[in-house]
Amino acid sequence: MKRVLITGAAGFLGSHLCDRFIKEGFHVIGMDNFITGDKNNLTHLESHPNFEFIEHDVTEFVSVEGDLDYILHFASPASPIDYLKIPIQTLKVGSLGTHNLLGLAKAKKARILIASTSEVYGDPLVHPQREDYYGNVNTIGPRGVYDEAKRFQESITMAYHRFHGLETRIVRIFNTYGPRMRLNDGRVIPAFMGQALRGEDLTIFGDGSQTRSFCFVDDQVEGIFRLLFSDYAYPVNIGNPHEISIKDFAEEIIKLTGTEQKIIYKPLPEDDPLQRQPDISLAKKILHWEPKMGRSEGMKITFDYFKTLPQDALFKSAHKDFSNHIRK
Ligand code: NAD
Numbered sequence: 001m002k003r004v005l006i007t008g009a010a011g012f013l014g015s016h017l018c019d020r021f022i023k024e025g026f027h028v029i030g031m032d033n034f035i036t037g038d039k040n041n042l043t044h045l046e047s048h049p050n051f052e053f054i055e056h057d058v059t060e061f062v063s064v065e066g067d068l069d070y071i072l073h074f075a076s077p078a079s080p081i082d083y084l085k086i087p088i089q090t091l092k093v094g095s096l097g098t099h100n101l102l103g104l105a106k107a108k109k110a111r112i113l114i115a116s117t118s119e120v121y122g123d124p125l126v127h128p129q130r131e132d133y134y135g136n137v138n139t140i141g142p143r144g145v146y147d148e149a150k151r152f153q154e155s156i157t158m159a160y161h162r163f164h165g166l167e168t169r170i171v172r173i174f175n176t177y178g179p180r181m182r183l184n185d186g187r188v189i190p191a192f193m194g195q196a197l198r199g200e201d202l203t204i205f206g207d208g209s210q211t212r213s214f215c216f217v218d219d220q221v222e223g224i225f226r227l228l229f230s231d232y233a234y235p236v237n238i239g240n241p242h243e244i245s246i247k248d249f250a251e252e253i254i255k256l257t258g259t260e261q262k263i264i265y266k267p268l269p270e271d272d273p274l275q276r277q278p279d280i281s282l283a284k285k286i287l288h289w290e291p292k293m294g295r296s297e298g299m300k301i302t303f304d305y306f307k308t309l310p311q312d313a314l315f316k317s318a319h320k321d322f323s324n325h326i327r328k
């Protein structure tokens with residue numbers, strides 16, 4: 001039985017990846033320190049004979065007993081309000097955490113896949129974004145902690161590939177959504193759906209003309225799975241190219257949820273990218289992958305999931321309490 005380590009396992013994407021690898025007959029070792037994750041995302045796997053869990057902060061030396069065939073490094077805060085609140089941890093998990101996992105992959109002779117992001121393109125001047133675009137990132141802006149950690153992560157991963165001959169894969173993930181997102185994580189989909197469920201107005205940042213392209217989680221997991229088992233070591237965009245402005249998206253959510261609330265406008269956060277759409281020609285060519293789930297169906301599935309959550313999840317503040325994780 002092949003053994004795979006998944007970091008960030010208690011998070012949104014990590015928990016779906018655990019499910020997929022269990023389904024494919026792997027022995028899965030999940031690792032997480034719960035800084036933005038949720039134990040409930042893994043409850044259904046707790047007693048599974050092929051699943052084990054290690055609570056650990058990957059910025060500290062990572063040790064796993066036995067062989068490892070694959071590592072998927074998904075540990076990192078991913079929502080702007082999370083990484084604004086814990087900027088140093090965000091920088092550390094992308095840099096020190098990635099270094100530890102590359103070292104582990106080398107020691108175990110495992111293939112490693114790193115979760116990068118469309119944020120490496122920053123506020124892009126090329127549209128749609130292709131993998132050969134170098135990006136437009138403000139190193140010292142508030143989002144720089146995430147963007148630069150991910151850019152460093154890509155660099156050190158390529159260095160391990162070139163210098164040590166390590167088998168590496170890099171996925172550049174574009175906005176992905178679905179069940180198990182944190183309702184209070186501040187990202188636009190849970191934000192709008194949470195507001196609709198609480199009977200609050202929907203908050204658009206800026207004038208709503210900025211665009212995003214939303215990919216359903218099952219499509220994302222399929223792309224990542226195919227990339228891991230491909231022989232391509234350079235970054236690959238995985239996302240859904242159907243782009244929409246945030247204003248039009250808010251209207252779609254109002255229709256879907258049936259809320260009678262209105263839209264209100266708040267200032268656009270600093271360095272918020274004005275446009276984002278993946279060029280997925282490379283993924284189509286080398287992975288024979290493209291997303292299958294349409295936005296209206298994917299949003300309905302996600303909203304149905306949020307509706308099943310207990311009331312206290314709905315009314316939790318948008319800011320998770322990070323105090324346990326911050327060294328005094
Ligand atoms: P998430 O916050 O739901 O999951 C991240 C998980 O990593 C959490 O469970 C958190 O507790 C864990 N974690 C963070 N720091 C850790 C540390 N030092 N040690 C151990 N565990 C740690 O976020 P997500 O949306 O599932 O994102 C997962 C990965 O995918 C991240 O690397 C993120 O940058 C990347 N990504 C996600 C998206 C998206 O749209 N969801 C887009 C681009 C990139």
Ligand code: UDP
Pocket residue numbers: 079080175186187188189191192203204205206210212246268269272273
């Ligand atoms: N956004 C918004 N209202 C909200 C939350 C987000 O208008 O309540 C906007 C945000 O400014 C950005 C887009 O929606 O332009 C997507 O934000 P998200 O936090 O989901 O992720 P990003 O793509 O910026 O990393």
